[in-house]
Amino acid sequence: MVSILTFIIMIAVGAAVLGFIAVSAMFLIWWERKVSAHIQTRYGPMRVGWHGVLQSVADVIKLLLKENIVPEDVDKPIWWLAPFFAVVPSVMVFVCIPFGNLFGIDLIARDLNIGILYIMALTSISVLGIFMAGWGSNNKYSLLGGMRSAAQIVSYEVPMIISMVTAVMFAGTLSMQKIVEAQRGMWFIFQPNMAVAFLIFVISATAEINRTPFDIPEAESELVAGFHTEYSGMKFAMFFLGEYTNLFIVSALAATLFLGGWQGPFLPPVLWFLIKTYGIITVLMWVRWTFPRVRVDQLMGFAWKVLTPIAFANLAVAGWILLK
Amino acid sequence: MSADALDRQIAIPKESLLETARRLASEGFDNLHCITAVDKNESIELIYILYSINKHACVTLKTQLALDDLAIESLANIWKSADWLEREVYDLFGVKFLNHPNLKRILNPDDWDVHPLRKDFSRPDLIKKPKY
Amino acid sequence: MTWSSVETIKENIHTEEFWVNMGPQHPSTHGVLYLEVKLSGETVVDLITHIGYLHRGIEKIAENRTYTQFIPFTDRLDYIAAMGNNLGYVLAVEKLMKMEVSDRAKYIRVIIAELQRVASHLVGITTFAQDLGAFATPLFYGFREREKIVELFDDICGNRLTYNYMRIGGLQFDLPKGADEKIKNIIKYMRPKIDDLESLFSSNAIFTARTKGVGALSKEKAVNYSVTGPNLRASGVKWDLRRDEPYLCYDKFDFDIPTGVNGDSWDRYKVRIEEMRQSLRIVEQAIGGLPEGDPTIKVGRIIKPEAGESYMRTEAPRGELGFYIVSDGSAYPYRMKIRSPSFSNLAVLSELAKGIKVADVVCVLGSLDIVMGDIDR
Numbered sequence: 162m163v164s165i166l167t168f169i170i171m172i173a174v175g176a177a178v179l180g181f182i183a184v185s186a187m188f189l190i191w192w193e194r195k196v197s198a199h200i201q202t203r204y205g206p207m208r209v210g211w212h213g214v215l216q217s218v219a220d221v222i223k224l225l226l227k228e229n230i231v232p233e234d235v236d237k238p239i240w241w242l243a244p245f246f247a248v249v250p251s252v253m254v255f256v257c258i259p260f261g262n263l264f265g266i267d268l269i270a271r272d273l274n275i276g277i278l279y280i281m282a283l284t285s286i287s288v289l290g291i292f293m294a295g296w297g298s299n300n301k302y303s304l305l306g307g308m309r310s311a312a313q314i315v316s317y318e319v320p321m322i323i324s325m326v327t328a329v330m331f332a333g334t335l336s337m338q339k340i341v342e343a344q345r346g347m348w349f350i351f352q353p354n355m356a357v358a359f360l361i362f363v364i365s366a367t368a369e370i371n372r373t374p375f376d377i378p379e380a381e382s383e384l385v386a387g388f389h390t391e392y393s394g395m396k397f398a399m400f401f402l403g404e405y406t407n408l409f410i411v412s413a414l415a416a417t418l419f420l421g422g423w424q425g426p427f428l429p430p431v432l433w434f435l436i437k438t439y440g441i442i443t444v445l446m447w448v449r450w451t452f453p454r455v456r457v458d459q460l461m462g463f464a465w466k467v468l469t470p471i472a473f474a475n476l477a478v479a480g481w482i483l484l485k
Numbered sequence: 486m487s488a489d490a491l492d493r494q495i496a497i498p499k500e501s502l503l504e505t506a507r508r509l510a511s512e513g514f515d516n517l518h519c520i521t522a523v524d525k526n527e528s529i530e531l532i533y534i535l536y537s538i539n540k541h542a543c544v545t546l547k548t549q550l551a552l553d554d555l556a557i558e559s560l561a562n563i564w565k566s567a568d569w570l571e572r573e574v575y576d577l578f579g580v581k582f583l584n585h586p587n588l589k590r591i592l593n594p595d596d597w598d599v600h601p602l603r604k605d606f607s608r609p610d611l612i613k614k615p616k617y
Numbered sequence: 618m619t620w621s622s623v624e625t626i627k628e629n630i631h632t633e634e635f636w637v638n639m640g641p642q643h644p645s646t647h648g649v650l651y652l653e654v655k656l657s658g659e660t661v662v663d664l665i666t667h668i669g670y671l672h673r674g675i676e677k678i679a680e681n682r683t684y685t686q687f688i689p690f691t692d693r694l695d696y697i698a699a700m701g702n703n704l705g706y707v708l709a710v711e712k713l714m715k716m717e718v719s720d721r722a723k724y725i726r727v728i729i730a731e732l733q734r735v736a737s738h739l740v741g742i743t744t745f746a747q748d749l750g751a752f753a754t755p756l757f758y759g760f761r762e763r764e765k766i767v768e769l770f771d772d773i774c775g776n777r778l779t780y781n782y783m784r785i786g787g788l789q790f791d792l793p794k795g796a797d798e799k800i801k802n803i804i805k806y807m808r809p810k811i812d813d814l815e816s817l818f819s820s821n822a823i824f825t826a827r828t829k830g831v832g833a834l835s836k837e838k839a840v841n842y843s844v845t846g847p848n849l850r851a852s853g854v855k856w857d858l859r860r861d862e863p864y865l866c867y868d869k870f871d872f873d874i875p876t877g878v879n880g881d882s883w884d885r886y887k888v889r890i891e892e893m894r895q896s897l898r899i900v901e902q903a904i905g906g907l908p909e910g911d912p913t914i915k916v917g918r919i920i921k922p923e924a925g926e927s928y929m930r931t932e933a934p935r936g937e938l939g940f941y942i943v944s945d946g947s948a949y950p951y952r953m954k955i956r957s958p959s960f961s962n963l964a965v966l967s968e969l970a971k972g973i974k975v976a977d978v979v980c981v982l983g984s985l986d987i988v989m990g991d992i993d994r
Contacts, residue, residue, distance in 0.1 A: 450754050
């Protein structure tokens with residue numbers, strides 16, 4: 162009996178997570194269009210629903226109804242699998258993202274005691290999807306995009322993980338839930354060297370999820386659409402979903418590791434978590450619609466010559482503070 | 486100073502073009518501004534408009550090419566701007582430039598064999614102009 | 618495997634250079650330009666420019682149109698700065714006919730041409746930023762500012778893009794009532810906006826890093842390639858037809874000629890920003906001293922210039938625009954050559970592109986500020 166109950170709970174949690182991901186991605190797409198529009202002195206979508214809130218729904222329906230075009234000469238298995246490799250790891254990350262608690266129930270699918278390690282491992286997989294798309298498309302733009310993406314994500318993983326380790330050191334645990342609890346008195350970001358770690362994390366996370374100013378894998382002015390040039394319809398939507406889910410994940414991670422996660426006064430924890438996460442997302446959007454794109458060699462140089470040394474120095478300082 | 490390039494014209498035979506161009510280049514005419522051609526029915530006239538930025542000077546070279554011998558030395562080795570300008574003249578008039586680095590059609594399709602700015606070019610759908 | 622065998626690994630890995638086609642349909646080729654780029658990894662080894670996708674044979678069309686009928690076709694050359702083309706053409710015909718226009722017409726032409734230069738540079742700079750990946754945000758601001766000028770032109774001649782306003786011997790209409798007030802307002806509005814745009818770009822570290830030192834064009838090469846306009850001045854050559862071969866009444870106005878030092882993409886952008894300010898200065902002086910009179914045309918519709926030829930070059934926003942007209946005494950030009958600025962400016966691209974990164978090709982192309990209608994004619 163217990164196993165059946167567990168099974169039902171697993172299904173329910175899974176459905177809840179998937180539902181949340183879909184709704185969140187749709188909301189984010191609409192939100193991004195609104196933010197970009199108001200930055201650019203326009204209105205953005207206004208026709209479908211109140212201020213275009215249903216625009217994303219209409220887009221999803223359009224994408225679902227699109228013909229499934231498979232270009233000739235693509236490497237079919239790789240090409241077909243790539244969108245799944247882009248989405249599935251980001252969905253799996255949701256297992257240990259602490260949303261707070263509601264009516265005494267902790268809103269976390271499974272509080273793994275190696276939660277953060279698990280997240281680091283999974284976020285690295287999504288590069289595979291991008292590289293597979295680039296390689297399998299049999300398209301030179303896609304190939305260049307895939308190659309850039311692989312180089313970029315591998316490079317930026319280093320400073321990102323080191324800055325995450327700084328937070329782990331202060332919390333003394335790998336469990337996401339416990340990291341949040343460790344920030345009960347004071348959020349980590351209010352300590353100077355954690356603020357540095359937060360900055361490094363946000364910068365390298367922007368690069369991890371290929372957003373401007375680090376969006377060179379899909380730099381439309383030179384590579385048309387980069388790795389997803391040959392994709393259309395639902396498979397393109399999968400990449401899109403993966404991109405916005407990743408955006409949510411890195412923002413949720415930043416909120417959890419540095420901004421005290423779901424903790425905050427007065428409002429319910431879930432609300433605090435969402436406010437922090439969407440706040441960071443909005444900042445990332447603001448950056449995206451304001452900055453030009455860096456060049457590929459500048460990007461790599463920045464990762465290895467600036468971010469990584471600072472991250473290591475910061476780590477050393479953190480260790481010194483803890484031992485003092 | 487309002488200089489008009491056409492006020493200082495030098496008519497030269499086509500054999501001495503390269504030599505003249507070299508001499509002008511050494512005299513400081515650093516800018517080959519424009520190369521063009523006019524179909525005069527019995528011959529094709531090539532026009533080279535040269536400027537000197539430092540000396541504020543200008544000169545026009547004119548040379549006639551007989552219709553049965555449309556070939557002339559290229560100036561692309563002296564002035565780089567001649568590269569595309571000569572290709573354009575080749576494309577539109579069919580004048581061959583000898584020793585040109587890359588003499589291909591530039592505006593029209595490569596597999597076309599007529600030269601549209603020649604006066605004998607005609608197409609059935611070309612508009613007949615009214616007499617004024 | 619030991620470290621000493623790194624060399625052997627390098628020998629065994631097979632790498633090859635490959636050709637990438639950019640265009641004719643590509644997001645950053647400003648129209649229908651086709652670049653064949655040979656890449657070794659990310660570095661450009663060779664670049665071949667193919668043009669002609671927008672070739673409409675305007676020079677041939679000219680031989681079958683009367684002189685007045687051809688004016689609308691000049692709008693379709695450099696469609697971002699149509700007034701500049703109008704002006705170049707009518708000046709060439711006026712030179713052929715040895716015709717003088719009234720002072721008021723000259724002043725209005727200067728005002729219009731300079732405002733057009735501002736509008737054109739706004740488009741040029743902001744599309745350049747777009748090419749650098751600044752997702753359309755500067756573009757919207759640039760177009761918002763440009764809209765003021767376009768609206769003014771709409772008031773003056775009834776069109777927003779292809780104006781067909783200049784006439785041989787004058788202008789189509791005089792300025793409408795209240796236009797000088799509007800122009801003064803535009804100057805007042807535009808100055809802080811140009812400062813805003815400059816601070817948006819110049820104080821952006823990424824923009825600076827992407828443009829400084831990229832695609833440097835030396836003085837000698839620029840002249841040798843017959844590069845003109847802001848691109849030439851960015852290379853440090855102080856050459857501007859408005860000062861060096863003054864036409865209309867430019868010699869009556871006081872303005873500076875901004876020049877760059879290195880001739881890189883940054884200088885090309887900087888020169889354009891500064892040129893907009895100088896253009897506004899010229900407009901301010903011209904509108905202040907606008908003489909009375911009748912600027913409209915005095916010649917008939919069918920013009921028959923004497924047999925002869927004329928070459929007139931003007932400083933269009935993108936460089937020196939030359940019209941070479943041969944007349945045989947009939948109502949139609951015998952031959953019309955359009956020496957377009959973008960044509961020669963683009964020719965230098967394959968030289969600049971060698972050895973730089975593929976992303977910088979887009980940067981250089983954007984900073985050269987070409988218009989395909991002007992190149993292909």
